Amino acid sequence: xxxxxxxxxxxxxxxxxxxxxxxxxxxxxxxxxxxxxxxxxxxxxxxxxxxxxxxxxxxxxxxxxxxxxxxxxxxxxxxxxxxxxxxxxxxxxxxxxxxxxxxxxxxxxxxxxxxxxxxxxxxxxxxxxxxxxxxxxxxxxxxxxxxxxxxxxxxxxxxxxxxxxxxxxxxxxxxxxxxxxxxxxxxxxxxxxxxxxxxxxxxxxxxxxxxxxxxxxxxxxxxxxxxxxx
Amino acid sequence: xxxxxxxxxxxxxxxxxxxxxxxxxxxxxxxxxxxxxxxxxxxxxxxxxxxxxxxxxxxxxxxxxxxxxxxxxxxxxxxxxxxxxxxxxxxxxxxxxxxxxxxxxxxxxxxxxxxxxxxxxxxxxxxxxxxxxxxxxxxxxxxxxxxxxxxxxxxxxxxxxxxxxxxxxxxxxxxxxxxxxxxxxxxxxxxxxxxxxxxxxxxxxxxxxxxxxxxxxxxxxxxxxxxxxxxxxxxxxxxxxxxxxxxxxxxxxxxxxxxxxxxxxxx
Numbered sequence: 001x002x003x004x005x006x007x008x009x010x011x012x013x014x015x016x017x018x019x020x021x022x023x024x025x026x027x028x029x030x031x032x033x034x035x036x037x038x039x040x041x042x043x044x045x046x047x048x049x050x051x052x053x054x055x056x057x058x059x060x061x062x063x064x065x066x067x068x069x070x071x072x073x074x075x076x077x078x079x080x081x082x083x084x085x086x087x088x089x090x091x092x093x094x095x096x097x098x099x100x101x102x103x104x105x106x107x108x109x110x111x112x113x114x115x116x117x118x119x120x121x122x123x124x125x126x127x128x129x130x131x132x133x134x135x136x137x138x139x140x141x142x143x144x145x146x147x148x149x150x151x152x153x154x155x156x157x158x159x160x161x162x163x164x165x166x167x168x169x170x171x172x173x174x175x176x177x178x179x180x181x182x183x184x185x186x187x188x189x190x191x192x193x194x195x196x197x198x199x200x201x202x203x204x205x206x207x208x209x210x211x212x213x214x215x216x217x218x219x220x221x222x223x224x225x226x227x228x229x230x
Numbered sequence: 231x232x233x234x235x236x237x238x239x240x241x242x243x244x245x246x247x248x249x250x251x252x253x254x255x256x257x258x259x260x261x262x263x264x265x266x267x268x269x270x271x272x273x274x275x276x277x278x279x280x281x282x283x284x285x286x287x288x289x290x291x292x293x294x295x296x297x298x299x300x301x302x303x304x305x306x307x308x309x310x311x312x313x314x315x316x317x318x319x320x321x322x323x324x325x326x327x328x329x330x331x332x333x334x335x336x337x338x339x340x341x342x343x344x345x346x347x348x349x350x351x352x353x354x355x356x357x358x359x360x361x362x363x364x365x366x367x368x369x370x371x372x373x374x375x376x377x378x379x380x381x382x383x384x385x386x387x388x389x390x391x392x393x394x395x396x397x398x399x400x401x402x403x404x405x406x407x408x409x410x411x412x413x414x415x416x417x418x419x420x421x422x423x424x425x426x427x428x429x430x431x432x433x434x435x436x437x438x439x440x441x442x443x444x445x446x447x448x449x450x451x452x453x454x455x456x457x458x459x460x461x462x463x464x465x466x467x468x469x470x471x472x473x474x475x476x477x478x479x480x481x482x483x484x485x486x487x488x489x490x491x492x493x494x495x496x497x
Contacts, residue, residue, distance in 0.1 A: 046244030068252050072483070073439035075456040076476050079463050080255030083262055083473070103251035106244075164333050166442060171463065184335045188342060188446055197343075200336045207332050215324075 011198040018195070021183070027094070028163065028179040035101035036158040042102070043109025043154055048143070050110070051117045066107045077104060078171030085172060092174025100172050101162045108161060109154035116150030117143070149217065156214045160207070256480070263473035275474035284458075288478070291454040294373065295437035301377045302433050303426065306384035313385070314392045323389060330382040338446045341375050342366065345447075367449030375447045376437060384429040391425025392418075427490040435483050455479050 015021065046066070053059045069077060081103070085096045120143070128142045144151075166181035173182055180203065187196050266274045278284060309326070313319050329337070344350050345365040352362045365371050395418065403413040419426075439456030453461075455475055462472030 042243045042247060045240050046247070049241040049244050052241075062248070065248050065252050068256075071435070071487070073436055073456065073479065075439045075441055075459045076259070076479060077255070079459055079472060079476055080259045081251075082463060083258045083469065084251075084255050087258065103247065106247055106251075160331065164331075166333070166335055170442075171460075181333060181335045184333075184339060185442060185446070188335070188339045191342075196339060200339065203336060204332060208328075211328065211331050 011194045015195055015198045015202075021195075021199070024178055024180055024183050027177065028181075031094075031098055031101055031179060032159050032162040035098055035105055035162045036155050039102045039105035039158050040109050040151060040155045043106045043158075044113055044147075044151055046106065046110045047113035047117055047147075048139075050114060066110055068107075069104050070107050070111075074165075074167030075171075078168040081168065082171045092172055093177040096172045096174070097169055097177065097179065100168050101165065104165070104168060105158035105161055108157050109151075112154035112157060113147055113150040116147040120146050149220070152217050153214070156210060156217065160210055160214075163207070163210075259473045259476050259480075261473075262469050263477050265470040267468045267470060275470045278471060279474055279478065284475075287453050287458060288455065290452075291438055291458075294369075294376075294452060294454060295434050297373055298376045298380060298437040299430050299434045301373065302380045302384040303429065305377065306381055306388055306429065307426070309381075310385050310388040310392055313389055319393075323385075326385055327382050330379075334379065334442070337379060338375065338443055341371070341378075341447060345371050366447065367451060369448070369452065372443060372448035372452050376440065376443055379443075380433045380437065383432045387428035387432070388422060388425040391422035391428075395421055431487060431490050434486060438482065439479060 050059060050062055050066075053062065077100075081096075081100045082092075085092060085099075090096050090099070124142055124146070125138055128138045133141065164181070165179075166185065169179050170182050170185065173179065178186075180199075184196060184199070187193060263275055264271055264273065266272045313322050313326075316322050346352070347362065347364075347366070349365075351365055356362055399417055399421070400413060403417045408416065438454060439459070440454050441456035441460045444450065444452045444454055444457045455478070459472050459475050459479070462468045462475065
């Protein structure tokens with residue numbers, strides 16, 4: 001690492017020949033996509049439930065419960081989930097990591113979707129009901145299209161949170177299952193190796209890609225909202 | 231009744247999530263803190279927590295978190311202030327925020343290379359004539375890297391507060407003959423205090439519970455509350471003591487949040 005002689009792609013080649021590492025990358029991606037998908041579904045349902053609650057106090061209570069997992073330190077989330085999974089008899093591994101990623105992504109999705117719901121004019125729903133739409137139709141034809149940008153933003157936030165997470169995963173991953181962050185941690189404790197550098201570069205590029213996609217989604221949002229108001 | 235039941239069926243997953251993953255874990259942590267390492271019900275963990283060993287650890291953890299928050303604030307406030315003065319402020323802000331999207335592990339790992347014995351910093355020191363120093367695994371490197379990681383989180387709320395500041399107030403202060411320093415001390419800083427408080431909140435609590443950096447960058451020299459929890463849960467398997475520290479961390483968190491609680495006043 002410290003004796004620079006020239007440029008080479010050897011480390012990337014080595015990276016792609018390391019099947020164990022590739023499996024870990026796949027695991028990480030599968031966990032991120034699945035947890036983002038499921039937490040988006042539950043988060044949207046949650047936002048709809050909070051939207052339905054009319055009493056101010058009850059709403060604030062639910063919102064503060066929602067925010068507990070956002071403000072608590074990762075270590076506490078990880079430790080308490082470890083106790084939870086052990087008590088529930090869930091074996092540590094793929095499912096425990098997936099469940100905890102879903103759990104800490106849900107509040108973020110709720111926070112992304114709820115403002116969209118709040119800014120939706122209630123007259124839209126009344127109009128749809130007047131015109132004879134069933135509750136299901138109101139949901140699929142009026143509410144969901146309106147909050148779609150929020151849903152996408154929530155999905156991407158959940159995805160990046162899951163990809164980024166180290167502390168919670170570190171607690172609930174047992175032996176034999178590992179995600180990228182945990183793997184990098186154990187490699188880095190042994191010292192510097194150029195494999196990780198190559199891997200870091202790829203991860204970095206992937207993150208930038210996600211940020212760009214997220215940026216374009218929010219930009220399009222703004223354009224859309226502007227379009228409606230005009 | 232049947233109709234109402236099916237109508238509210240969609241609330242079930244979210245309610246289940248709150249019950250299982252928000253309320254249950256907190257209760258479980260509290261429950262476990264009353265058991266000693268053999269699984270007997272006792273208050274021994276709480277007694278242990280108030281022995282000098284743990285109190286010293288808590289104090290040093292607080293001290294490091296305080297230093298990290300202070301340095302982040304010292305860097306972040308002028309940066310945020312300068313940002314609001316630039317032309318393309320949203321772009322600059324985005325550039326400052328981008329590092330916070332990159333995996334924490336990678337940033338820590340990068341510093342292993344930069345601060346290492348043969349790393350860039352030591353090459354530079356060698357060239358200047360100071361000679362190779364031990365930088366990694368010292369308090370300095372731990373605080374430096376932590377501050378680096380937390381700065382974006384500190385800048386964001388302060389930037390928002392400064393950005394919302396009504397410029398006519400500053401003009402008024404200038405008109406009334408206030409010097410630049412007085413304007414800052416009496417007008418700008420008090421009005422952006424909410425941003426500073428929010429920034430301190432998002433830095434101080436995570437700084438108390440850092441555990442990965444203490445191992446990688448500080449080489450186990452620094453033991454924060456987070457490191458202690460991790461140690462008890464994953465190494466010594468003394469879940470009771472780990473839970474007790476976690477309970478105290480939660481209490482500290484709530485205290486800190488109520489102290490720095492942001493009350494929205496109409497300005």
